[in-house]
Amino acid sequence: MKICFFSPYSTYHALLIAYFMSGKQTESYLKKVLRLNEKQAKSDIYAAYKTDKLMTQLLARGAPYEFTNANKIYVSDVVPVRDCVVNDFLEELESKNFKQDPEGSRLDINNWVENTTHHMIKDLLPSGAIDQATDLVLVNAAYFKGIWEQKFNPNLTKQEVFYVNPAKQIMVDMMHVEETFKHDASEVLGAHILEMPYKGDNISMYILLPPFASTEDSIEATLKKLTLENFKSIVENDRLVSKTILESVGVGNLFKDDADFSSLTPKKISVGRGIHKARIDVNEHGTQAAAATAIFSWRMMMDEPVKFICNRPFIYIIYNAKTHTIFFIGVFRYPPKV
Structure with a gap:
C-alpha cells in the first residue's frame, strides 16, 4: 500500500x-x-x-x-x-x-x-x-x-529525491519552509518528531520520521510503539x-x-x-x-538550526491539543501516482 x-x-x-x-x-x-x-x-x-x-x-x-x-x-x-x-x-x-x-x-x-x-x-x-x-x-x-501558521513558499517547491527504500529512489515535488518549529527526537517511538501548527493555536500536524535503515522497516518499528499514551506523553510535556x-x-x-x-x-x-x-x-x-x-x-527547541527533510517514508498525525484528540493519522510511503 x-x-x-x-x-x-x-x-x-x-x-x-x-x-x-x-x-x-x-x-x-x-x-x-x-x-x-x-x-x-x-x-x-x-x-x-x-x-x-x-x-x-x-x-x-x-x-x-x-x-x-x-x-x-x-x-x-x-x-x-x-x-x-x-x-x-x-x-x-x-x-x-x-x-x-x-x-x-x-x-x-x-x-x-x-x-x-x-x-x-x-x-x-x-x-x-x-x-x-x-x-x-x-x-x-x-x-x-x-x-499553516508558517506557510510554504510555492516558488521554493521543486523536484527532489524521495527514498522509497534502499533500492528505489524517485523524484517528487518537495515543499520547503525555513521557520522555527518544535522538534524532538523520541527514543520511545524511534523517530524524529516535528510539530507544524495550523492557524488557531490548537491543531497541529505532527510528522514522525523514523531513521532510514537498510536492514528493517523503520516505519513498522515506529508503528508498533505508537500508542496514544506514548504520543501524548511526547507532544503534551488519536x-x-x-x-x-x-x-x-x-x-x-x-x-x-x-x-x-x-x-x-x-x-x-x-x-x-x-x-x-x-x-x-x-x-x-x-x-x-x-x-x-x-x-x-447487512518537545524541545534546538539551539542550532536543524534540517527536517521528509525524503523517506514517514507517519503524520493531525492532533488537537486542546481536546486531546487525534483527528487523522496516516503513513506516507511514496506518492500514489508512481
Whole structure:
C-alpha cells in the first residue's frame, strides 16, 4: 500500500452512536472498547456527547480553521423507533425506505457524506451495500481544513529525491519552509518528531520520521510503539477500518446476529459490517482532510538550526491539543501516482 490514511475520530464517533443504540451485552462490549467510564450511566455519557457536540460547533464558528463532525442514524421506515431516541437524536435520526428503494437510499446517504465533507469523500457506500434487508445505517462524517501558521513558499517547491527504500529512489515535488518549529527526537517511538501548527493555536500536524535503515522497516518499528499514551506523553510535556479490525479491538458481538440494539428499537436487528474512507490534501497553503465511517446491517527547541527533510517514508498525525484528540493519522510511503 502506498498511502495509509484514516480518522480515529470518525471511527470512534460511529461506534459511539452504535453504543447509544445498543443494549445488554452489545452495550457492554462497546462501552469497554470506547473506554467509557464503567461507573457512568448511559444518560451521563449522552449528556457529555451533546455538550461536546455543542462546544465543537461553537469553537468552529470563530476558529481560523474549519472543522465539522456530524452523525446520522438512518433507520428503515418499517422499524419502530423508541420515543426516547426520536427525542434525543432529533438531528441525527432519519427514516429511509430501504426496502422499496435501497439504491435511492444509498445515493442519498452518499450525497449527505459528500456534502458534509465538502466533496472530499465520494461514494462511501459502494453499489449493493444497501439492499431490501437493510434496517440500520450509522454514519459519521468529519472534515478539517487548516492553514499553516508558517506557510510554504510555492516558488521554493521543486523536484527532489524521495527514498522509497534502499533500492528505489524517485523524484517528487518537495515543499520547503525555513521557520522555527518544535522538534524532538523520541527514543520511545524511534523517530524524529516535528510539530507544524495550523492557524488557531490548537491543531497541529505532527510528522514522525523514523531513521532510514537498510536492514528493517523503520516505519513498522515506529508503528508498533505508537500508542496514544506514548504520543501524548511526547507532544503534551488519536476504507481501512473494517469489520475484522473493529472486532479485533473488542467490539464483541456488534457485527454478529445476536447484537442487541434494544435502545433504538424493540425489533430484532443487527449490523453486518463497517466501511471507512478518508482523504487528505496537503499543499503549501495548508491541509484539507475528511473521513467518513458507516456501520450498517447487512518537545524541545534546538539551539542550532536543524534540517527536517521528509525524503523517506514517514507517519503524520493531525492532533488537537486542546481536546486531546487525534483527528487523522496516516503513513506516507511514496506518492500514489508512481
